[in-house]
Amino acid sequence: MSQLPITTRREFLTRGLGLVGVSAVLPDFLIRSSLAAPSGNRAPQVLVVIEQSGGNDTLSTLIPYSNKAYVEGRKVTRIPESDIIKLDAELGFHPRLKGFKELLDEGRLAILPGVGYPQPNYSHFSSMDIWHMADLRGRCPAVPHGWIGRAVEKGFGEKSRPILSVAVGTEKSPPALKGPRHAGISFKQADTFQYTGNQGDAARAELYKRLHDQPSARPGETMDFLARTALAANASSEEIRRLAGAYQPKVEYPKTKLARNLRAIAGLLHGGLDTRIYYTVQGGYDTHSDQRKRHDELLTELNDAVFAFQKDLQKQGLDERVLTFTFSEFSRNVKENGSRGTDHGHAGAMFCFGTKLKPGMRGAYPSLEDIYQVRNGALKHNMDFRAVYATALKKWLNIPSESFLGEQPGIDFLA
């Protein structure tokens, strides 16, 4: 690939598109600046990933309320049967998941109840790394890139651009997004994703812009890399702020962090940003003590934000383009601990939302009897998370993943 000789926006604007290699580093909307942004259901399909960080207690989310091991193992953290939103004689949703129930009834929710991987790792950071890298070795020199980063590389190669994967709600770039060419774009809040050093002073903003339009003294390879990154950063932050700021949602979003992040994603989708994979995080699931109250709040935030997002997409006519799924690094033990909480377990449920999927339970609930006999008992998985990734990439984004996820069985949850 040839090196991009352009290092300033001015040069870019005056010399135009006739340069080889431009697409490798320039944000796409700069390249197609004259093209109308595609929107509506015809544009390419998009995946939204919600990380439930800390280890969500699946047994309190999708509750096997009539199971003896659950009833006996959970004295304090058990959800009273009368409160549970029952799905059948065995399973029910946590009482706060009313929106999940509505989406399930509408055929917009598919549930993968027992997802995990062989030889469980019970450490947050190791297990999270395994999910991010989609490799049982975790993040290590042999596995330097995350599953989303590698998917973007596979799908776009030399045409890959940072804007293809966007993480909302986190300044620290998630390891999953890191690919061989770039690490996507990450920001905490769309409306504050910008250069703030000029403190709102117009003259200083102008100075900043002009300095970035001027060439560097002695552009070596590293300086070129930095200048191009600066160009991409300034251009993408401008565009993201503009689109998110102009967005008029068609439903009211709750005032929570997750809802704010999903609202921003809806805005970017509606505005026609070329992003194919969005990523966001809801933290706080590490409920070792006094789980009930905290977990109720977390599921309320999750339910209300996802429900609003899904309804908004429907009203905007974007729902057919978007598949959303949740994951957590592990679920929690079958038996609760001594501090009214639960400790690190293994297999857990993933929830997939969208209009074009096969709704309902798309797998068996993991056994509460045949479990890993560690600590207070960890659920064994019956579905590998890498197969879920592979299916979503292949069937939804049309990106083959054998080269980095290996041969995986298809999971039957997409229409």
Added chain:
Amino acid sequence: MKKLTLRTTCLTLSCALALGLAVSSRAQSDSGPLDAAKAAMEKARKDHAAAQKAVADANAGADKESAERALREKSKALQKAEEAFRAQETFAADKAVEPAKGALAKAEKALAAAEQSPEKKKAAEAEVAKAREALSRALERAAQAKAAVLGGLKPLAASEWDYEKARHLLFRAGFGGPPEEVARLHQMGLFAAVDYLVDYHLQPEPGGWFDAFPHLRTAPYEKHLNASQQAELNQSRVTFRQNQHHRMRRAWLQRMAETQRPLQEKLTLFWHGHFATSFLAGEDSYAMWQQNELFRRRASGNFGALLNGIAHDPAMIRYLDNHENFKGSGNENLGREILELFSMGEGKGYTEKDLAEAARALTGYNFEYHNGQFKFLASRHDNSEKTLFGKTGNFGGDDLVDLILQQPSTSRYITAKLFRFFAHDEPADETIEKMSAMLRGMQYELKPMLRNLFQSEEFYSEKSMGNHIKSPVELMIGAIRTLKLNKVDYNTIDSDTTNLGQRLFEPPNVAGWEGGRAWVDASSLLLRYNLVSKLIASADLVAWFEQSEIADPAAAVDYLARAVLCVPLSEPKRQELVKYLGQLPPSDQWAAKRNEINARLRAIVTALVSLPEYQLANAVPVPPHLLQPDLEFAALTVR
């Protein structure tokens, strides 16, 4: 405010010539052994040449064989004579340094005494310059002799030393500093500046350093409590250790920013990345603190001692699962990484069998959970014979470390990694070979090799000064030191470096931080701009100018750019800044307009730190506009 003064170089030059002669005549007074060694070497050379000729002249057969035998002997003798001469030369050159230091101290004392009389002062200043130049030459000779005798890298000529190189040294062997600190190193001369940084034990240790507490042990009465109560107490201990982890990160960042021993902290950071261990594995902050103190204590000491320390380090034992490595049920994690990542380098000079045997040698290397100290479980140690690198014996962990040090790939791997950290990514094989020969020759003492590296031409080559992207810690600590920021909230610095991808005590994996371009992407670059801009939002820049009379906006921009950036600014960018700054009021009005001027100067510095250029720690050759004599920092900052 004082006037800017030009430094007079022609004066110092002529003095230097005179003084160089003086020093060499003094050295001659006790140069008997040196002369003798030189004579012996010359004789050995002649003998060798004669023997060579004899071989050429001899006919095939017995004569030829005996001539060749004689030549081999003469070659050996010559080598020995050369080594003896270099040893004498080094000894004599080293000895000449002390009198030169004494002469400088004396001249400086005289200068201090002459403070009152302008005439005497001028003469005394000339004496100081003379003495400094003489010391610089003595140090240069000693460094050259030492590099030759130890087989290290070729030192840079003292005359090549300039402000940019001093800034490069201070940033790479430390975390950077304000213009006056760079100027001081510049004034010292290359060799004295390197000694100043490398011999950091001569500087005081920073006060107020952190003292950690284990907080692991349970009290005897706890066994009578119920499960819920025990869990509650355990939770409080976990919380304590996590809080301590936070306090340690803050304290270390502050230490890096305030220490007078920057190289010691830079090396501590290097070893933390090299022997990467994360708090997240065992959540034992006390063990992490002990490890950090090990790195600091041994930072530039003996690598063998450091490696041995790591094999006994509780945090490492926990991180790489050696607490589960027992006779009969092994865990080879530590055994593998100790060869692969910590000493020899992946696939360099060991077999898969060696890895397994290394792990067996480490069986029973454990730690006591309740006090966080190393513990050897003799009954769980595998006492049978092991074969490592072709040698067989009942090896334990200490033997393993000794055997590793005997492998040539160890010195090469360590020097290459240090070279990459301090200089650049593409060292020539020959460079690494020279450095590692020096390390081996000095039985793995790191200091002579580091000193030689920081003196070397290679360290100041364009490659070295051209391509280093600052790590988040270098970025933030560099800004604090360069701009002399006080009232820094190290909680904020900690969360800043975390968000930029480098949280101390939590490297991503056993290979440490990836570094280089991996630090920067579109999002993190904006974040870098924003975080440094926020950090300097209260810097008092007017104070910088109080010693000078800079009213010309171009001179002010040049001054600030040269202080803040390690790379030159392009002329168009410079012009934009000059235009923005505009005419500054005359200096007598600055006091009244302090806030307004500060805001304008801060806008300039903020713009400078919000540039791709600021992400680089280097100093490529400087364009002419920065070489104007009115930018002599030494003169600007003299109080």
